[in-house]
Amino acid sequence: MAVRRLVLRAGAALVAVAVVVAGYLLVHGDFQRWSDESALDGACDGLLDREAVRAVLGPGAVEVEHERRGAGLVGCEVRVQDGGTAEIRVLDTAQVGQGSESLYTGSPRALAVPVGHGWTGLFGAVPEPFGSADVFRPDEGEKVTTSLVLECTGDSSAKGLSVTVETTLDKSLDDPADRPAFARIATSTAAQVSKSRHCGARLGKPVSSLGLPVNEDEYKPLGTADGTCSGLPAAHGMAIATETARGGAPHETCRLADAGLRTRYVLDADYGAYAQERLLRYEENPGEDTPNTETPARYRDRDGRMSWTTAKCRGGQALFTVQPSYESGEERTYPRGDGDLAYERAALKAFAERSAKAHECSAPATP
Structure with missing residues (x-):
């Protein structure tokens, strides 16, 4: 199955170019460089909410890597300089069990908890091994997965859609006030996906609170x-x-x-x-x-x-x-x-x- 990757990198210098020459696009080989906001607008087939992504990941220069594989699957990764990272995957649930793509169920060492607030979904993280702070990604922040399932009722050809977002932020899940940020890109993307794919899914409310994933010793x-x-x-x-x-x-x-x-x-x-x-x-x-x-x-x-x-x-x-x-x-x-x-x-x-x-x-x- 063919894999198409589109990497877009945006920096402050290109913002000035975009202002002088409206709509300017520089293409070089497999790389396309746009302004920050253009990169976000085109990420994941335009399924992301720019404002939500910016609010969660930060205002810095953005790099988007776009990957699409086969029918029913769209994926991309957004990285923000001096900010956070989000890996997004949108899947037609009719495709589950028919390839390597699998729905998120959590970690064997930490049970994922319900997203709640009217959403059908899971919220989870993999705990770091004991003593790993000096060995594994000590400065990359907390990595958390939010996975939502949409039941389509509209004119969409899909009966259901899955939206899974792995978000890495310099925030702690131990702070209840920080947890909703880890789920915001998933819920905003789910709303965009439902609208653009004519899914007509019943959406949940804004996520204001989340439980902690349950470790095996709890x-x-x-x-x-x-x-x-x-x-x-x-x-x-x-x-x-x-x-x-x-x-x-x-x-x-x-x-x-x-x-x-x-x-x-x-x-x-x-x-x-x-x-x-x-x-x-x-x-x-x-x-x-x-x-x-x-x-x-x-x-x-x-x-x-x-x-x-x-x-x-x-x-x-x-x-x-x-x-x-x-x-x-x-x-x-x-x-x-x-x-x-x-x-x-x-x-x-x-x-x-x-x-x-x-x-x-x-x-x-x-x-």
């Missing part, structure tokens, strides 16, 4: 869980939960651990395009014990790897799974006793029912 007693692990039985040795809040996220996770903090089960919920992608991935590597479009629900036996169920939602099918988890060094064999299997089934039932209800879906299927 756990709580299962009995006090009030998010994605709420309502799960504190039985069969399960005592600890690692969870996020609920609030319109297209992907949800709950991790259950025993009193020794050993993770024993991982439950996941996926909606719309996220469920579509997971099912397509399983179809590429089919197995008797992996979810498929023909089986709405199944409990694993001792030889299986996972149990699952599905529900019908406005934006398509939802998929809920539970898998046993193993600590490093443990024998990774899936068979477990009848008590383990019974607990898995009870946990999956409670998890799927509460998640589906929160997303206004039908009752999950029963195996």
